[in-house]
Amino acid sequence: MMKFSLFLSALVALTAAPAMATGGDPHKTLNLGGVCTGCDLSGKDLSGARLTGSNFSGADFSGADLSGAVLTGSLFSGAMFKRADLTGTQLNGAVFSKANFNGASLADAEAVGVNLSYTDMTSADFTDAQLQGTNFYKAKLINADFTDANAPGANFKAALVKDADFTDAQLAGANFHEAVLDGADLTDANLKGANLSSASLANAVMEDASLHQTILNGANLSRASNLTQEQLDQACGDDTTALPRNLTVPQCPAVTRISVNGETYVYQYDLGERDMDELNQKVREAVERAARESAQANWTVRFKQRAAMDELARAMRELDAEFRMRERELRGREGEAEEIEREMKMLEREMERAAHAIERQIIVERVAPEPPEPPAAPELAGGRGD
Numbered sequence: 181m182m183k184f185s186l187f188l189s190a191l192v193a194l195t196a197a198p199a200m201a202t203g204g205d206p207h208k209t210l211n212l213g214g215v216c217t218g219c220d221l222s223g224k225d226l227s228g229a230r231l232t233g234s235n236f237s238g239a240d241f242s243g244a245d246l247s248g249a250v251l252t253g254s255l256f257s258g259a260m261f262k263r264a265d266l267t268g269t270q271l272n273g274a275v276f277s278k279a280n281f282n283g284a285s286l287a288d289a290e291a292v293g294v295n296l297s298y299t300d301m302t303s304a305d306f307t308d309a310q311l312q313g314t315n316f317y318k319a320k321l322i323n324a325d326f327t328d329a330n331a332p333g334a335n336f337k338a339a340l341v342k343d344a345d346f347t348d349a350q351l352a353g354a355n356f357h358e359a360v361l362d363g364a365d366l367t368d369a370n371l372k373g374a375n376l377s378s379a380s381l382a383n384a385v386m387e388d389a390s391l392h393q394t395i396l397n398g399a400n401l402s403r404a405s406n407l408t409q410e411q412l413d414q415a416c417g418d419d420t421t422a423l424p425r426n427l428t429v430p431q432c433p434a435v436t437r438i439s440v441n442g443e444t445y446v447y448q449y450d451l452g453e454r455d456m457d458e459l460n461q462k463v464r465e466a467v468e469r470a471a472r473e474s475a476q477a478n479w480t481v482r483f484k485q486r487a488a489m490d491e492l493a494r495a496m497r498e499l500d501a502e503f504r505m506r507e508r509e510l511r512g513r514e515g516e517a518e519e520i521e522r523e524m525k526m527l528e529r530e531m532e533r534a535a536h537a538i539e540r541q542i543i544v545e546r547v548a549p550e551p552p553e554p555p556a557a558p559e560l561a562g563g564r565g566d
Contacts, residue, residue, distance in 0.1 A: 222260075367406075391415040396429055 222242040271291040287307040297317040311331035343363040362382040378398040387406035396417035416432035
């Protein structure tokens with residue numbers, strides 16, 4: 181983990197340096213690459229950052245500002261985005277399975293072909309978001325706001341979408357099979373060719389919603405409000421479709437298959453060749469564009485990662501060369517110290533020998549006998565005159 185964190189930090193520093201040098205906002209040029217699983221980035225200002233082609237699984241972005249950021253082609257499985265600001269972010273081709281977006285804002289986000297399966301997106305804001313072909317399979321979308329969202333071909337299969345707001349949303353060809361839409365507001369929503377089979381729409385608001393060629397097999401609309409016979413005449417259902425009293429729906433006569441993100445959905449209705457071609461073309465273009473952008477993002481990230489790694493390798497080589505030079509110098513100094521130490525020991529031994537010699541001389545002088553005094557001179561006879 182330390183290795184990956186070091187690489188991430190180095191890459192951030194290398195890419196942020198030009199902006200800092202020019203006095204710009206470093207967050208606008210951050211390119212975060214590599215692996216940062218489980219990283220704590222909560223509350224950080226990452227607005228305008230590029231987190232592309234990377235692995236941020238399990239990372240914590242709670243309360244972070246990611247507005248205008250580019251997250252294309254990255255892996256965020258199990259990541260935390262509670263109350264995060266992702267306004268205007270680019271998420272194309274990213275994977276967020278089992279992530280938590282509770283209370284997050286994704287208004288104006290571009291999330292084409294994104295995997296949001298099993299996510300908790302309670303009270304998330306998708307206003308004006310681009311969600312073509314996005315996968316919300318078994319996602320929790322209670323109170324989510326999809327006002328004016330563009331989500332043709334999106335997959336809401338088995339999703340919990342209670343009390344969500346789809347006012348003026350574009351949901352042509354979307355799959356709501358077995359989804360729970362109780363209390364959802366579908367006012368003026370475009371559900372042309374959408375699959376609502378076995379979906380629950382108790383207390384859902386259907387005012388002026390377009391149900392042209394919408395599949396209602398097994399759907400429960402018995403307590404839906406503002407639903408008219410005119411709307412139902414454009415849709416189809418079967419004997420298990422539950423409707424408000426005195427309303428009926430035509431039977432679905434044929435089988436239609438729509439392929440989105442490699443998954444085929446079977447609809448019990450013939451949308452017509454022209455409508456099918458148009459719908460499939462729109463979804464295909466959206467998914468292909470997401471794939472191209474993801475591939476381009478991955479190539480850019482790989483190129484920058486390679487440049488960053490080359491820079492780190494060069495720095496490491498320089499540090500290694502400097503270390504080896506200093507090591508040689510220290511070894512040379514150690515040799516000099518050893519020679520001085522040997523000379524000092526020799527000098528100490530010579531001093532000891534000289535001290536012993538002096539000490540022996542002192543002892544000899546102390547124990548030697550004193551010489552006898554010379555005899556007195558004899559007196560000479562007749563030495564005095566009479």
